[in-house]
Amino acid sequence: MVITNELTEEIIKILKADLSKKRYVHSKNVAAMSAELAKLYGEDIERAYFAGLVHDIAKELSRDEQFVLAAKCELDVSPIELNSTPLLHAIAGAQLLIDDLHFNDEEILWAVRWHTVAAPNMSKLAEIVYLADLVSEDREYKDVKKYRKYAHTSLEKGMFEALKYSIADSASKGNSIPISTLEAYNQYAVKIKASKNEN
Numbered sequence: 421m422v423i424t425n426e427l428t429e430e431i432i433k434i435l436k437a438d439l440s441k442k443r444y445v446h447s448k449n450v451a452a453m454s455a456e457l458a459k460l461y462g463e464d465i466e467r468a469y470f471a472g473l474v475h476d477i478a479k480e481l482s483r484d485e486q487f488v489l490a491a492k493c494e495l496d497v498s499p500i501e502l503n504s505t506p507l508l509h510a511i512a513g514a515q516l517l518i519d520d521l522h523f524n525d526e527e528i529l530w531a532v533r534w535h536t537v538a539a540p541n542m543s544k545l546a547e548i549v550y551l552a553d554l555v556s557e558d559r560e561y562k563d564v565k566k567y568r569k570y571a572h573t574s575l576e577k578g579m580f581e582a583l584k585y586s587i588a589d590s591a592s593k594g595n596s597i598p599i600s601t602l603e604a605y606n607q608y609a610v611k612i613k614a615s616k617n618e619n
């Protein structure tokens with residue numbers, strides 16, 4: 421599916437009307453960081469910008485609205501995600517794009533869908549959106565500079581460090597961890613080990 425300037429402008433109008441100022445600014449920042457990483461890693465810049473823009477499109481719907489969308493979504497949804505309010509919006513967002521905008525670009529839909537939990541064999545675009553969400557301009561957590569550096573080192577290093585942190589953090593809080601997250605972590609761990617052995 422071709423992402424035209426008109427479509428991007430239309431989405432920006434929708435996000436501006438529907439999201440809080442803070443979430444709108446975050447969406448624009450994730451779009452900008454997605455474009456920056458796309459340029460760095462040879463991915464399509466307009467498509468990355470668009471995927472970053474829409475990644476949180478469902479985040480401010482009510483929990484029930486998010487659940488209804490997520491429950492009918494056919495993009496490999498796990499029970500752990502359906503039981504976790506913070507994880508619902510990624511799945512709901514992909515489904516909302518399908519239902520309301522008749523959006524059918526599978527690569528972008530999957531990038532939105534995986535931006536919270538990640539998965540093995542993600543596309544480069546999905547990796548970019550996942551990392552852009554973590555290190556966008558508006559992010560202010562303690563180690564953001566470190567993760568921004570990893571994201572600009574390589575997609576593998578960025579994803580590996582991000583997942584290592586995310587899994588340890590979830591486990592320390594006693595939260596369940598989706599299988600796709602663990603599988604993604606294992607896949608990156610193997611790649612990082614292999615690249616270390618080469619050097």
Ligand SMILES: [Fe+2]
Nearest residue numbers: 475476535536
């Ligand atoms: Fe999100």
Ligand SMILES: [Fe+2]
Nearest residue numbers: 450475476553
């Ligand atoms: Fe986000």
